[in-house]
Amino acid sequence: MVNKNNQVENLLLNRRTIRAFKEQSLTQEQLNLLLEAARQTATSSFLQQSSVIHVTASEKRQQIREICQQDYVGANGDLFIFVVDLYRNQQIRKASGNNDGRLHKTDVFLQAVDDTVLASQNVADLAESWGLGTVFLGSIANDAAAMVKLLKLPALTFPLLGLQVGVPDQQPELKPRLPLKFRSFENEYETDHSLAELKDYDEVVQTYYDLRDSNRRIDSFTHQVNSAKLNHRETKRDDILNVIHQQQLCLY
Amino acid sequence: MVNKNNQVENLLLNRRTIRAFKEQSLTQEQLNLLLEAARQTATSSFLQQSSVIHVTASEKRQQIREICQQDYVGANGDLFIFVVDLYRNQQIRKASGNNDGRLHKTDVFLQAVDDTVLASQNVADLAESWGLGTVFLGSIANDAAAMVKLLKLPALTFPLLGLQVGVPDQQPELKPRLPLKFRSFENEYETDHSLAELKDYDEVVQTYYDLRDSNRRIDSFTHQVNSAKLNHRETKRDDILNVIHQQQLCLY
Numbered sequence: 001m002v003n004k005n006n007q008v009e010n011l012l013l014n015r016r017t018i019r020a021f022k023e024q025s026l027t028q029e030q031l032n033l034l035l036e037a038a039r040q041t042a043t044s045s046f047l048q049q050s051s052v053i054h055v056t057a058s059e060k061r062q063q064i065r066e067i068c069q070q071d072y073v074g075a076n077g078d079l080f081i082f083v084v085d086l087y088r089n090q091q092i093r094k095a096s097g098n099n100d101g102r103l104h105k106t107d108v109f110l111q112a113v114d115d116t117v118l119a120s121q122n123v124a125d126l127a128e129s130w131g132l133g134t135v136f137l138g139s140i141a142n143d144a145a146a147m148v149k150l151l152k153l154p155a156l157t158f159p160l161l162g163l164q165v166g167v168p169d170q171q172p173e174l175k176p177r178l179p180l181k182f183r184s185f186e187n188e189y190e191t192d193h194s195l196a197e198l199k200d201y202d203e204v205v206q207t208y209y210d211l212r213d214s215n216r217r218i219d220s221f222t223h224q225v226n227s228a229k230l231n232h233r234e235t236k237r238d239d240i241l242n243v244i245h246q247q248q249l250c251l252y
Numbered sequence: 253m254v255n256k257n258n259q260v261e262n263l264l265l266n267r268r269t270i271r272a273f274k275e276q277s278l279t280q281e282q283l284n285l286l287l288e289a290a291r292q293t294a295t296s297s298f299l300q301q302s303s304v305i306h307v308t309a310s311e312k313r314q315q316i317r318e319i320c321q322q323d324y325v326g327a328n329g330d331l332f333i334f335v336v337d338l339y340r341n342q343q344i345r346k347a348s349g350n351n352d353g354r355l356h357k358t359d360v361f362l363q364a365v366d367d368t369v370l371a372s373q374n375v376a377d378l379a380e381s382w383g384l385g386t387v388f389l390g391s392i393a394n395d396a397a398a399m400v401k402l403l404k405l406p407a408l409t410f411p412l413l414g415l416q417v418g419v420p421d422q423q424p425e426l427k428p429r430l431p432l433k434f435r436s437f438e439n440e441y442e443t444d445h446s447l448a449e450l451k452d453y454d455e456v457v458q459t460y461y462d463l464r465d466s467n468r469r470i471d472s473f474t475h476q477v478n479s480a481k482l483n484h485r486e487t488k489r490d491d492i493l494n495v496i497h498q499q500q501l502c503l504y
Contacts, residue, residue: 007259008381012289012374035436037264039429042376044390045481046473048429052436060439088434088445092477095447101482106493108482111390113362114413117369118388122264124294125377129260136370138296138363152440161366177291177300182340184287184304187312188404193340195347221298225344229297230353230360241358241504252493 011128016174018133019070021077021166030130031078034165037126038082038119049112050119051085053151054078060150064162067146068139077166081140081147082120084112086156086249103156109250116160127165137162143236144243155248176204178221198222263380268426270385271322273329273418282382283330286417289378290334290371301364302371303337305403306330312402316414319398320391329418333392333399334372336364338501339408355408361502368412379417389414395488396495407500428456430473450474 003009026034031054038052055061061074064081073079086103093101102108124134140147140162147159177183179201182193202220219227244250255261278286283306290304307313313326316333325331338355345353354360376386392399392414399411429435431453434445454472471479496502 006381008263008378009285011260012378013285013292015292015294017294032432033261033265035432039432039435040265040267040426041373042267042269042388043429044388046427046476047481048435048473050435051441053441054436054438057439083441087441087443089477089482091443091445091447092450092474093482096474096478098478098483101484103482105490106496107393107487107489110365110393110412110492113365114369114388114390117366118373121293121370121373122377125374126260126264129258136294136296136366138366141359141362150440152443154441154443157441160362174292175298177295180284180287180291183291183300183302184306186306187309188402189303189305189335189339189406189409191339191343191404191406193343195343198344221300222344222348224298225341226348226350229299230341230345230355231350232353235359237359238357238504240362241502244358250493252490 007129011125014174015128016172017135018168018170018172019072019135020169021072021075021133021164022169023076024167026078026165034123034126037122041115041119041122043115044111047089047111048115049085049089050116051083051157052119053081053083055081063150064140067143068137068162069142070139072135073137073139073162073164077164080123080163080165081151081159082116082161082163083151083153084109084116084158084160084249086112087154090156104248104251106250106252113160120161120163124163124165132165133168135164137164141237141240144240148243148247153247158244158247158249173208176201176208259381263377266426267380268424269387270420270422270424271324271387272421273324273327273385273416274421275328276419278330278417286375286378289374293367293371293374295367296363299341299363300367301337301341302368303335303409304371305333305335307333315398315402316392319395320389320414321394322391324387325389325391325414325416329416332375332415332417333403333411334368334413334415335403335405336361336368336410336412336501338364339406342408356500356503358502358504365412372413372415376415376417384417385420387416389416393489393492396492400495400499405499410496410499410501425460428453428460
């Protein structure tokens with residue numbers, strides 16, 4: 001089905017997360033193009049409410065690795081943090097003598113979140129088009145307050161998502177996803193998900209070996225949903241709403 | 253700088269929003285590939301917490317057009333709504349006798365938001381690789397409660413972002429974005445944005461004519477930031493946090 005001559009089809013339909021990178025950084029030209037891709041990404045109401053921080057200082061990279069608790073974070077490759085950014089527009093309003101208007105509202109926060117995540121995906125796609133590998137780092141939310149401090153993020157900004165980019169040093173298999181019937185619908189949401197049919201998918205996932213961890217067997221999908229990832233537990237990740245509020249975002 | 257042989261570079265660095273489409277829908281094969289692209293998108297913790305609804309019923313498309321208050325929404329082209337979806341995993345947990353665990357937390361909501369927005373960007377990128385045009389519809393947030401009802405979205409789901417896809421019936425110019433120095437930083441956020449330098453950018457934006465509206469002059473960037481888009485005003489968009497809470501999301 002896939003048109004092998006369409007580079008985007010090839011990339012997106014065969015997309016793997018890469019977590020092992022060779023000791024090689026982006027060229028200055030590559031870096032510029034990635035930042036350009038972020039800049040040209042669609043933006044809600046043309047308000048351009050996202051920013052990208054390229055983290056190059058080894059001390060900061062190490063601190064982020066400790067927050068993420070993943071060995072590969074800030075090791076080989078280039079590290080980007082995508083930031084929800086309403087600060088810039090606040091300053092522009094202030095310079096004109098205006099108050100913060102709607103900037104503290106959930107509505108505007110979510111607009112900026114959209115801007116930020118869209119940009120991160122385009123940066124990843126462009127990097128992958130060059131044969132590079134990428135891994136999104138949701139793990140920066142392990143300690144959002146520490147990230148804020150580390151990146152000197154002012155009020156009205158928030159570190160949403162990390163992305164590491166580099167030359168792949170592994171070739172993982174395609175990770176099997178939920179069948180489309182569970183992920184897409186026509187006209188309205190269907191609540192009768194026929195969970196029994198997940199059994200086949202669970203078997204596919206169970207027999208999938210994650211090459212990133214020397215063929216360690218991973219859990220079935222439903223077991224993962226039923227385990228630590230979503231169970232109640234003590235975690236600093238629960239601070240995230242407080243940190244968002246401390247940044248004066250999403251207040252009402 | 254741009255490598256013309258790299259399709260992704262060409263697409264992402266020259267990306268325009270398209271708001272006028274010809275009277276032509278996606279083929280079934282195209283539709284399947286777009287849904288596949290969403291399905292293969294990176295997903296936080298492998299929890300696969302997003303879904304896509306393809307809206308084909310003319311009545312629903314019209315209702316969404318009324319919510320979005322944009323003539324082109326649900327007119328020509330295909331209409332997708334990207335949904336934050338923690339419902340599916342709730343059902344999987346319930347089937348195993350588990351409680352909802354962390355599903356009502358902001359942390360997990362934001363993970364699912366990331367999943368959802370990443371998928372929407374990949375769908376847009378794939379469609380654009382075929383020469384189609386796309387427009388993201390943040391305007392579905394004009395009445396989130398109506399969207400929930402319309403799409404029969406159960407608790408633990410939320411309609412985050414729309415995307416319309418079709419054959420372009422316009423050729424807009426590239427919309428000039430903020431200079432990179434305002435959007436990207438090294439190692440830490442810079443708060444001294446030298447707003448005076450925005451004057452040049454304002455002039456660029458002011459002389460940019462938005463072809464989508466028969467050459468109507470649009471505002472400078474700083475004027476837009478200082479006007480209705482961010483000013484306090486009466487709007488149903490302010491209900492969004494209530495609707496998120498009513499969907500039992502982001503509660504704490």
